[in-house]
Amino acid sequence: MLSLIVFLPLAAALALLALPRLGDTAARWTWVAVAAADLALVVAAWLRYETPTAGRLAFEEQVEWIPGVNSSYHLGVDGLSLPLVAMTAVIFLACAIFALRETDRPRLQAALFLFLQSVSMGLFVAADLILFFVFFDLSIVGMYFVIAGWGHGNAARSAMKFFLYTFLGSLALLVGFIGLYIAADPHTFDMVELAEQTPFAGSSLAGGLVLAAILIGLAVKTPTVPFHTWLPPAHTDAPAIGSAVLAGVLLKMGTYGFVRIAMPMLPEAWRDWAWVIIVVGIVSVVYGALVALAQTNVKRMVAYTSVNHMGYIVLAVGAAGLIADDTAQARSIAVTGAVTQMVSHGLITGALFLLAGVLQDRAATYDMDSYGGLAGPAPRFAAFFAVGAFASLGLPGLSGFIAEFQIFTGSIAAAPVTAIALVGILLTAALFLRALQRIFTGETRGRSVGFTDLRAAEVWSVGPLLVLSLLIGVFPRPLLAVIEPAAEVAVELVGR
Amino acid sequence: MAMRPLLLLPEIVVFLGGLTVLVSGSFLPRTRQWVTRVIAAVALVAAAILAAVDLPGLAQPAMEGTFTVDTATGVARIVAVVGTLIVLALASDEIAGSPRESETYALFLFSTTGTLVLAGADDLLVVVVGFLLASIPLYGLIGIARTPRGAEAAMKTYLLGALFGILLLLGVTLLYGVSATTSYADLTDRLAEAPQGVVAAGVVAVLGGLMFKAGGVPGHFWVPDAAEGAGGAVAAFLTTVPKIGAMVAAYRLIAMLPDTLAWPLLVAVLAVASMTLGNFAAYWQSDPRRLLGWSTVSQVGYLLVPVAVAGRSDLALPALLLYLAGYTVTNLAAFAVTTAFPDRRDLDSYRGMGRARPWLGASLVVALLGLVGTPPTVVFAGKLTTTAAAWDGGLAWLAVLVFVNTVVSLFYYLRWIASVYGRGEPPARTLPAAFVPRAWSATTAVVTAALSLLFGIGAGVLWSVVSM
Numbered sequence: 001m002l003s004l005i006v007f008l009p010l011a012a013a014l015a016l017l018a019l020p021r022l023g024d025t026a027a028r029w030t031w032v033a034v035a036a037a038d039l040a041l042v043v044a045a046w047l048r049y050e051t052p053t054a055g056r057l058a059f060e061e062q063v064e065w066i067p068g069v070n071s072s073y074h075l076g077v078d079g080l081s082l083p084l085v086a087m088t089a090v091i092f093l094a095c096a097i098f099a100l101r102e103t104d105r106p107r108l109q110a111a112l113f114l115f116l117q118s119v120s121m122g123l124f125v126a127a128d129l130i131l132f133f134v135f136f137d138l139s140i141v142g143m144y145f146v147i148a149g150w151g152h153g154n155a156a157r158s159a160m161k162f163f164l165y166t167f168l169g170s171l172a173l174l175v176g177f178i179g180l181y182i183a184a185d186p187h188t189f190d191m192v193e194l195a196e197q198t199p200f201a202g203s204s205l206a207g208g209l210v211l212a213a214i215l216i217g218l219a220v221k222t223p224t225v226p227f228h229t230w231l232p233p234a235h236t237d238a239p240a241i242g243s244a245v246l247a248g249v250l251l252k253m254g255t256y257g258f259v260r261i262a263m264p265m266l267p268e269a270w271r272d273w274a275w276v277i278i279v280v281g282i283v284s285v286v287y288g289a290l291v292a293l294a295q296t297n298v299k300r301m302v303a304y305t306s307v308n309h310m311g312y313i314v315l316a317v318g319a320a321g322l323i324a325d326d327t328a329q330a331r332s333i334a335v336t337g338a339v340t341q342m343v344s345h346g347l348i349t350g351a352l353f354l355l356a357g358v359l360q361d362r363a364a365t366y367d368m369d370s371y372g373g374l375a376g377p378a379p380r381f382a383a384f385f386a387v388g389a390f391a392s393l394g395l396p397g398l399s400g401f402i403a404e405f406q407i408f409t410g411s412i413a414a415a416p417v418t419a420i421a422l423v424g425i426l427l428t429a430a431l432f433l434r435a436l437q438r439i440f441t442g443e444t445r446g447r448s449v450g451f452t453d454l455r456a457a458e459v460w461s462v463g464p465l466l467v468l469s470l471l472i473g474v475f476p477r478p479l480l481a482v483i484e485p486a487a488e489v490a491v492e493l494v495g496r
Numbered sequence: 497m498a499m500r501p502l503l504l505l506p507e508i509v510v511f512l513g514g515l516t517v518l519v520s521g522s523f524l525p526r527t528r529q530w531v532t533r534v535i536a537a538v539a540l541v542a543a544a545i546l547a548a549v550d551l552p553g554l555a556q557p558a559m560e561g562t563f564t565v566d567t568a569t570g571v572a573r574i575v576a577v578v579g580t581l582i583v584l585a586l587a588s589d590e591i592a593g594s595p596r597e598s599e600t601y602a603l604f605l606f607s608t609t610g611t612l613v614l615a616g617a618d619d620l621l622v623v624v625v626g627f628l629l630a631s632i633p634l635y636g637l638i639g640i641a642r643t644p645r646g647a648e649a650a651m652k653t654y655l656l657g658a659l660f661g662i663l664l665l666l667g668v669t670l671l672y673g674v675s676a677t678t679s680y681a682d683l684t685d686r687l688a689e690a691p692q693g694v695v696a697a698g699v700v701a702v703l704g705g706l707m708f709k710a711g712g713v714p715g716h717f718w719v720p721d722a723a724e725g726a727g728g729a730v731a732a733f734l735t736t737v738p739k740i741g742a743m744v745a746a747y748r749l750i751a752m753l754p755d756t757l758a759w760p761l762l763v764a765v766l767a768v769a770s771m772t773l774g775n776f777a778a779y780w781q782s783d784p785r786r787l788l789g790w791s792t793v794s795q796v797g798y799l800l801v802p803v804a805v806a807g808r809s810d811l812a813l814p815a816l817l818l819y820l821a822g823y824t825v826t827n828l829a830a831f832a833v834t835t836a837f838p839d840r841r842d843l844d845s846y847r848g849m850g851r852a853r854p855w856l857g858a859s860l861v862v863a864l865l866g867l868v869g870t871p872p873t874v875v876f877a878g879k880l881t882t883t884a885a886a887w888d889g890g891l892a893w894l895a896v897l898v899f900v901n902t903v904v905s906l907f908y909y910l911r912w913i914a915s916v917y918g919r920g921e922p923p924a925r926t927l928p929a930a931f932v933p934r935a936w937s938a939t940t941a942v943v944t945a946a947l948s949l950l951f952g953i954g955a956g957v958l959w960s961v962v963s964m
Contacts, residue, residue: 068814068959069881130880134871141870148917156914160907167906171899178880178895182887 002059002075005041005085006122009034009092013114016107024106028099031110035096038117039089045077046086049482052078054489055195057127066130069181070188074127079486080259080339081124083479084252087346088124090468091248092117095241098354098461104150112149113241116142120249124256129177129189132261136173136221139250140166146242147234152360158237165230169220173257176214180265183210195264195493204272211269214262215277222254222310224284235303236366240357243299247306248350252342255313259335263317264493271494274321278411281318282421284311289427293434299356299366301435302349305392308424309345312407313338315421319411323495327414334410335487336480341403343479344472348391348400351465355385358458363447368435373444378453382440384462389432391469394425399472402480503550503558503565506543506573507612513539514605521598532598533584536605540581547573552964561681562619567964568744571817572615576740579824580608580733582940586828586835587729589934596640603633603640604733614709614741620668620678620702623745627664627705630738631657638726638734649725653718656708660715664705670698680752688754696757702749703766710742711735712770712796720777723789728835728937731785735792736827740820743799747816751806763804764886764894771797771901778908783841784834787908788827791867794905795823801882801898805889812885814963819878821958822866826875826948829863832941836933843915850917852931856938857916859945864909866948869902874951874958881959 012034016027045059052058057076065073077085095113102109119142123135140163148159181187183199183206200207220227235243263270270277288307295301316338320331358381359366375382391398394405404425411418454462472479501508516539517532524531547570555566583604591600610630617623635657639650672678674690687695708715711734723731746763753759774794781787802809802816833856840846850857866873879902883895951958 064956066877066956066959068956068963069811069884130871134876137871137876141865145917148914156918160910160914163910164903164906168903171902174880175883175896175899178884178887179892181884182892187888 001041001045002061002077002125005038005045006075006118006125008038008041009114009121010118013111013118016111016114020107022107027107027110028102031114032093032096032100034114035089035093035117038121039093042086042089046082049077049082051482051485054492055192057192060127065128070186070190071130072128072190073131074190074192075125076127076192077125079482079484080256080490082482083339083343084124084256085121087343088117088120088249090465091244091346091350094350094354094461094465095244097457098357099241100457101455109150112142112145113245116146116245120253123253127191129180129191129194129261132191133170133174133177136253137167137170139253140170143242143246143250146245147238150239150242151237152239153237154233155237158233162230162234166220169217169227171217172213172220173217176210176217179206179210179213191261191265198265198267198496200266201268204268207266207269208272211262211266211273214257214266215273218254218257218262219280220254221257222251222314223307224280224310224314225287225307228284228288228307231307232300232303235353236297236299240354240360243353243357244350247303247353248346251306251310252346255310255317255338255342258314258317259338259490263320263490267494267496270321271323274318277318277321278315278415278418281311281313281315282418284308284314285421285424286427289424289431293427293431296368297366298359298368298435298439299353301431302352302356305428305431306345306349308428309341309349309392311424312404312421313341315418316341316407316411319414319418320491321494322414324414328491328495330410330413332410332484332488332491333406334414335490336483337403337406337410339483339487340399340472340476340479341407344391344399344403344469347465347469348388351384351462351469352388352392354458354462355381355388358454362451365447368438370447371439372446372448373440373442374448374451375440376444377448377451380454380459384454384466385440386436387466389436391466391473393429393432397470397473399469402473402476499560500556500558503556504563506547506550506577507609509539509543509546510577510605510612511609513543514602514609517598517605518602521602524598529597530592532601533588533592536601537581537584539605540577540584544574544577544581547577551961557618559622561679562622563613563616564618565616567962568747568813568817569616571821571962572740572744573612575821575824576608576611576615576737579737579740579828580604582825582828582944583729583733583737585936585940586732586832588936590727590729590835590838600637600640603637607633607637607733608737611737611741615744617745618680618748620671623702624664624668626741626745627661627709630709630741631661634734634738637730638722640730641725641727643725645725646727649718649721652721656715656718660705660708663701667698667701667705670694670701674698680748684752684754688756692756699749699753699759700762703746703763706742706746706749707766707796710739710746710796710799711792712800713766713773713793716770716773716793716796719793720786720789723792724783724786728785728831728838731789732828732831732835735789735831736824739792739796739799740824743803743816743820746800747803747806747813750803760804760808760889760891763800764891767797767800767804767894768897769797770794770800771898775901775905775908778905781908782843784843784846784912785831785841787843787912788830788834791905791908792827794901795827795867797901798879798882798898799823801894802885804894805885805891808889809885811881811888814959815878815881815885817962818955818958819875819882821962822874822878822948822951825944825951826863826866826873829859829941829944829948830867832937832944833860833863836937836941837931838934843912846912846916847918849931853933855942856933859941860916861913862945862948863941864913868906868909872952873948874955875948877952877955877958
């Protein structure tokens, strides 16, 4: 089941590459069909999903891969990964639909994104560190070609910076993985076994160094302050669907690594360093929001709000490491909020980046001051953007609220000082309202004149993302029912 | 102890193949020199099959204990012979019809024999024989193109080779002087009792000689010049095949030494020097072959990592062999792309190649990212296991430096990839606008790149072979 979900897009990508005579239209629709089929498979998996016993995974598959170093092809999902798998499938389908109007090498683009989809799916279901790393690295390679091949502006330079920076992170991660492997007895790369063993129990210096390597790797990918500088140029110069995937899916690989790898495998070190992680989280929240406030480029602004939103997640998982009596429930709420935020941010920011792509498509600029009164000529665009902005700033009734509410409930109960991060919410509210005002209100002027409203493909790609955000905001139960048991297990593991 | 010459059958077959090529080449008319290529290929295939048949089983001494046939020898044989076979495929474009066709093939085979001898040598004197047999044909190969740069590179290689050859002999003499033996079987105990200063000097000299052969610091100076100045097939050969024998020989040497001095540290320092120097020197190279030449210097650094922990980690030897196998196919894939476009000697001249020739472009990406160690290529599996071996053997810092260097190396490989997929046309000079690849090289590039991927995905199978 999981193998099929992971490799169906890759097979389709290879088929697209092998059939150069396929027409552009056929290639675009093949991409949509395959992404839809993959989503259908994920939905089927979700319906059949039952919470596995603590420390185990559902839909497990395991085949020997490199037995010499105890690395296996091991897949499985639990409440931490299943929502992300579903979110990934949704975002890639949205991108496929959005790209129906693409004219620049659509067949290659479809193949590349299908490849990226396989890689992203694979990462979230991997239960072996080497397998995880393989997908982690390939996601960088795939995104490099997306930015370099379909980007605009100074795409080659941004792509290079992205590649070098995140590759550095991935290698730090690999150093940490090898450390875990060597410390484990018997040596293994299997995530489930490593979480059981907690290899560095009792050696806080070595454990701290290995955790530092892993944290740096994940922090670059997430990104958190101070490792975020690759993100704004990469986003600004990436094509719309590239940005949507980068922000929606690829950033989650970092935060997912915190809850999947760092917390359960290095609980002692995690607790020792919890305050550092919390501080990094708070700084990311506030700094990301402040820098976003200063932007005049819409896409850069959304990019910096990603730093801010990822900061909430880092804050929550950091707070989960503050072990004190009777805060277990609060910490579990924080972790649930963190995972919900991953899903929510994926949907909302994915939608916002696609909408920013519409600006570039119509008027070839992201500059807010070039627009004004856009709500007149493009009411649907204005409505969609407003919903996205409100969701992103955490308006109740939308998914961002559910996520951030839980994060703060849990974190503040565990450590009241984390309330500082609430400033971030205020700032994002201010910056989004200001952006809405500058772009959409007032008299129609500048590039807004003659702006074509959203087309069908754009409505049908962005719309579902926003609807899902609304659904999660109004009926969070089905999602939380999957996440909560896994969050409890994660908190229990980190408390060992 | 017996001679048991049949154990050396693969070496004998390759060497006799070389002689046959040389003799028959002098009798064949100019238009039918291709026959010698077929003879060479048949000899190599036969040697590969013989080596594969011999592969499973325990270590067997031959030639009165001066040569060992074990898994390392067997894997090195197969990798070296297959590597030469791939080089022959590249040569089909470049060397076919050239004035010295059969001589080139013969020199390839002789040098390969030298590599095979080095890989199995269990005696210092056999190491010397292997060194000379691998080196001397190489001087001829580099100069055979008869270009000014080729002549310069041949001269440089020859002078350095002579220097390091003498150094190697000096080292052997010193070690013999304090131990009265050259056989590894006896050296371990006797060196433990010998004066350590002399032992250190001797080992450093021998290791220096092997580093010349492998193209690592301190014997690396000839590599970039030779890679740039020699013909494409020769460049591919000299940056790949000699390393196989030299690295296995270095492993055997370090594994044999008694635990009296800090050998792992010495090798680790050489490894770090090699990878760092190679990477930084490759940074601003504009000739793809010179860039690859420096990149191979850095690869020797990575290959030395498992050598540093020889005997201290069970992972070391299999990791070395896996890396060697992966490096061979991946490096040859990169060189195959350069021989497919022999006139494009500038990174900029590859601009637009990715679009014009998608398969070749993809092969180059796989090869270059493979050399970086990106999964799922086989070099990733190699890098993973070598660094795990280093960590396991107590050199965690070396593992970290490997990864730091990997990041450094990414930049210059990406420069080439960025130019392949860059927009716009190649700068108009005398180059033809269209990308018309040479047929054999193009096919070889695609096949070797595919192998690099396949071996990576099937690394488990490969591992079970190299750790037999």
